[in-house]
Amino acid sequence: MTTSAPHRLATGLLLTALTAAALAACSGERPDPADLKKGLTADSSLFPVAEQQAACAAKLLTKSDLSDEALRAIADSDADYTFTDEETSDLGTLQVHVLTDCAP
Structure with missing residues (x-):
């Protein structure tokens, strides 16, 4: 069975888009x-x-010194991520800032 050029092109574009989304x-x-x-x-x-x-x-959090990986773990609620000691300390400081600067 052969596929038409437009079908192959559409399939290729779809695969490219899915790959780009997965990598992002x-x-x-x-x-x-x-x-x-x-x-x-x-x-x-x-x-x-x-x-x-x-x-x-x-x-x-976005403006903080936390690594992109730590922020991604927070955004994704990634329970498998292990924060470094420095990240844990930074999160403690940020929690205080949230409580004082983001009061409802």
Whole structure:
């Protein structure tokens, strides 16, 4: 069975798009505040905050010194991610900032 050129082209474009999406999801890119907000308010959040504080907290986290990988773990609620001692310390400091700077 042979396929037409347009069908092969469409299939190739679809595979390229899917590959690009998969690579973007797995990349070390810094997540945006909207992604972080979802992770902060998820039931399985690694850094839970109140819904009213989530947008502010997401901005603080994005501007922080936390690694892109740590932020991606928070955004994805990745329970398999192990924070370094420095990240754990930074998260403690950030929690204080969330409580003081993001009060509802």
